[in-house]
Amino acid sequence: MKSSIRAIMLFLTVPIVCSFLLPSPSPSPSPNLSLQLQAASSAAKTAKVKPLDPTAPAPLLSQNPPMKIALLVEPTPFNYVSGYSNRYNEMLRYIKQAGDDVSILTTDDRPSPPTSAFGYPIATTLGFRFPLYNHVCVTFDLPELKGLRLMEKFRPDIIHISSPGFLLFAALIYARVMRVPLIMSYHTHLPHYAKEYLGYIPRIEDFAWFLVKFAHTRADLTLTTSPQIKKEMEGRGIKRIDVWRKGIDTVRFDPKFKSVSTRKMMTDDNPSDFTLVYVGRLGAEKRVMDIKPILEKLGPKTRLCIVGDGPQASELRREFKGTNTVFTGQITGDSLSSAFASADAFVMPSDSETLGFVVLESMASGVPVVACNAGGIPSIIEHGKTSYLAEPGDTDEFVKYLEILRDDKEKYEDMKRECRKEAEKFSWEAATSVLRNVQYPIAMQNFRSRSFGGYGGVRTAFLGRVWRIKFAWLVKKVKRLVTLGFFRDWWYSGEEEKPKELGQ
Numbered sequence: 001m002k003s004s005i006r007a008i009m010l011f012l013t014v015p016i017v018c019s020f021l022l023p024s025p026s027p028s029p030s031p032n033l034s035l036q037l038q039a040a041s042s043a044a045k046t047a048k049v050k051p052l053d054p055t056a057p058a059p060l061l062s063q064n065p066p067m068k069i070a071l072l073v074e075p076t077p078f079n080y081v082s083g084y085s086n087r088y089n090e091m092l093r094y095i096k097q098a099g100d101d102v103s104i105l106t107t108d109d110r111p112s113p114p115t116s117a118f119g120y121p122i123a124t125t126l127g128f129r130f131p132l133y134n135h136v137c138v139t140f141d142l143p144e145l146k147g148l149r150l151m152e153k154f155r156p157d158i159i160h161i162s163s164p165g166f167l168l169f170a171a172l173i174y175a176r177v178m179r180v181p182l183i184m185s186y187h188t189h190l191p192h193y194a195k196e197y198l199g200y201i202p203r204i205e206d207f208a209w210f211l212v213k214f215a216h217t218r219a220d221l222t223l224t225t226s227p228q229i230k231k232e233m234e235g236r237g238i239k240r241i242d243v244w245r246k247g248i249d250t251v252r253f254d255p256k257f258k259s260v261s262t263r264k265m266m267t268d269d270n271p272s273d274f275t276l277v278y279v280g281r282l283g284a285e286k287r288v289m290d291i292k293p294i295l296e297k298l299g300p301k302t303r304l305c306i307v308g309d310g311p312q313a314s315e316l317r318r319e320f321k322g323t324n325t326v327f328t329g330q331i332t333g334d335s336l337s338s339a340f341a342s343a344d345a346f347v348m349p350s351d352s353e354t355l356g357f358v359v360l361e362s363m364a365s366g367v368p369v370v371a372c373n374a375g376g377i378p379s380i381i382e383h384g385k386t387s388y389l390a391e392p393g394d395t396d397e398f399v400k401y402l403e404i405l406r407d408d409k410e411k412y413e414d415m416k417r418e419c420r421k422e423a424e425k426f427s428w429e430a431a432t433s434v435l436r437n438v439q440y441p442i443a444m445q446n447f448r449s450r451s452f453g454g455y456g457g458v459r460t461a462f463l464g465r466v467w468r469i470k471f472a473w474l475v476k477k478v479k480r481l482v483t484l485g486f487f488r489d490w491w492y493s494g495e496e497e498k499p500k501e502l503g504q
Helices: 002-021 033-043 083-098 146-154 167-178 190-198 204-216 227-235 260-266 288-298 313-319 333-341 357-364 395-407 409-423 428-448 461-482 485-491
Strands: 068-072 101-106 120-124 158-163 182-186 221-224 241-243 274-279 302-307 325-329 345-348 369-372 388-390
Touching: 068 083, 068 146, 068 167, 083 101, 083 357, 083 428, 101 146, 146 167, 158 167, 158 204, 158 428, 167 182, 167 204, 182 204, 182 428, 190 204, 221 227, 221 428, 227 241, 260 274, 260 325, 260 333, 274 288, 274 333, 274 357, 288 302, 288 313, 288 395, 302 333, 313 325, 345 357, 345 395, 357 369, 357 409, 369 395, 388 395, 395 409
Parallel strands: 068 101, 068 158, 101 120, 158 182, 182 221, 221 241, 274 302, 274 345, 302 325, 345 369, 369 388
Antiparallel strands: none
């Protein structure tokens, strides 16, 4: 009985195995596998786009032909004042000049959100206020799935998503389902914020890094806003990173906006006092409270003006009550330009800046800065020449550099000129040109070089092609097995030609 079972199993197994191992006897043989692999190998050797050196001149803005870009961004940069907002608005301004087509998806729960920017349509999906920072609206793009409908209709060449956020998780799915290259730009240093707001949770910083790595290892290219953040992310094992060049509007921020009336407002009508300014979001992570002991040590002839709004605004007003401090709230346009240019020095106590646009804006206004030697700020400031860097939380060091600016008039005037000169090196047109002509093509290139529609590692596309060819060959063999084709091949193996009625 056992021998009969073995014979039957052998009878069934041998033809099945042979049907997979032996080539098909088709009169029109399939393309040779080695030739296909050779072609794939030669295609992989084509010229590649390489990252541009940070000091290299930018290419012409319209060097590459127009492309279709899906921009998914949260929080909205259209009702939200910050350096982050400036970057996206300036990007769109020059992308428009290059002739690219952009479709924008964001979330905005304010009344009558904008429906277009620079001639590009803005789609708004349902969102919610983030509990730990309720000044911004974020979204998972649920239940509307507007992003997916946008992709199906618009068919973009590339998806650009801001990070960190919740919308990026939807973008990851959309990019892979639609098989579109994905570029992420990293604007807020999530691990630092997690430590600042949720430090009471054990290992919260490590968890934040896990989330950052989970998302960004799935991008075809990550853009950071400073070399320092790029280096830190690379140290955490995140690959395919480049720096989105900084830019500054040197027309909007200029020493010519210096105003006597603005200075009087900023100093409670004491314009002759040494005047400090802080411009930015008022949140705990910005460490604005660190300025209070600095102000007290500089003495009664020093004034402070705080420009901006945020979740810590009420607390800061209480803490600074009784000091020489003026709060203006959030201001924009010429009033903001004038607030920068009318101060004597800018104080930046934050150690969480991925770049620090307000530092560049102050320098463009001809106002020296004393800032934290942390995050992306050291990439902006040449210590002792264009401004000063102090260690985070070191009150005495901040005071020392501010006293130099106050007391050494010759040094102060030299530094004002150097500030403006340094800021004039950067333009938004150059930053956008590198983005669309170098960094977008690199992301597309990385996508093509990864197997399984972008899921595999870099330089695995060749293996992916091999896998697809072998899989197609395997499917063909399974089809022959299911249709008992191997019996037909065996039956007619001794004949030169098969009967016409069998379809040959």
